[in-house]
Amino acid sequence: MFVKPEPASALFAGPYALATLSEPGGPDFPALVTADARALDLRVAFGDPHLTVRGLLDAWDTSAPRLASLATDGGSERRPLTDYRVCAPVEPRQVFQSGANYRQHVIDLHVAHADPADDRSEDERRAEAAEIMDRRAAEDLPYVFIGLPSAITGPYDDVVLPAWADKPDWELEVAAVIGRAAHQVPEEEALEYVAGYTIANDLTDRATVFRRDMPQIGTDWLRSKNAPGFTPLGPWIVPAASIADPGDLRLVLKLNGETMQDESTRDMIFDVARMVSYASQSARLLPGDLVLTGSPAGNGMHWGRLLRDGDVMDGSVTGLGAQRTRCVTEDRS
Known part of the structure; x- marks a missing residue:
């Protein structure tokens, strides 16, 4: 379960961050988190049900501009972070x-x-x-x-x-x-x-x-x-x-x-x-x-x-x- 820092403005610098989230009983998935403490499921946004944060990093030169665009897209469906468990953001190889x-x-x-x-x-x-x-x-x-x-x-x-x-x-x-x-x-x-x-x-x-x-x-x-x-x-x-x-x-x-x-x-x-x-x-x-x-x-x-x-x-x-x-x-x- 997400534990909200105080004050809310302390979430992070910039328009978005990259997270790995999960729902009870569900798989981990990559998410774009915005400063209003809401999350966008990037499997849906990228049309890839198997997408991971590491997959996004593998193609960071192309992923980063697209994520920046999604962060400012008010039409994207986002849910409160409190709906999810916040996992370690990436599974590194090293x-x-x-x-x-x-x-x-x-x-x-x-x-x-x-x-x-x-x-x-x-x-x-x-x-x-x-x-x-x-x-x-x-x-x-x-x-x-x-x-x-x-x-x-x-x-x-x-x-x-x-x-x-x-x-x-x-x-x-x-x-x-x-x-x-x-x-x-x-x-x-x-x-x-x-x-x-x-x-x-x-x-x-x-x-x-x-x-x-x-x-x-x-x-x-x-x-x-x-x-x-x-x-x-x-x-x-x-x-x-x-x-x-x-x-x-x-x-x-x-x-x-x-x-x-x-x-x-x-x-x-x-x-x-x-x-x-x-x-x-x-x-x-x-x-x-x-x-x-x-x-x-x-x-x-x-x-x-x-x-x-x-x-x-x-x-x-x-x-x-x-x-x-x-x-x-x-x-x-």
């Missing part, structure tokens, strides 16, 4: 995740994950983190790894905290949605391959990030980030043309009504264009793929408060809308 891409966040994590044997002061560890970030920025080496599409869930669905996850944490992020196949694209052209943006909450179990049995191997992203439902996504994709500057968006995450993350994408070490370009140097990005761009300071490790049963997370990003998810602990019996 998910590219980013780590350590917000300056203050990296500093906080560096301190939080300090080796117990490290007897340096917090100021010394923070200075070390700042030096590492400066070097990374100068060398143009973002940190990108692979996530699983099976971890994605809807923007208002419950999030199941696995019984084995001792330190589940939140990470609100801006996700770029690819609209054209991209391979080895230069930074100055990278945003031309982005169809739009959406919200992701890239949950992480901090207790399993590092393999303590084999510390020389380093991080274990499979276990720590890819449990089913660990990536609430959406509520919709806002076309890139409606976002004036992805480098100037405000991310806010509230836990049970209390603000935990509140930062601008200006704090990114590597901006969206650099992230997309970098990922494309090694991999071929496909339409519908997600490039998550990292999370700002204010995660649970920073506050000393991890997720637990009954917690409600409200995440919002300027122009992209808002999501709300409730945490439910997996039955340990």
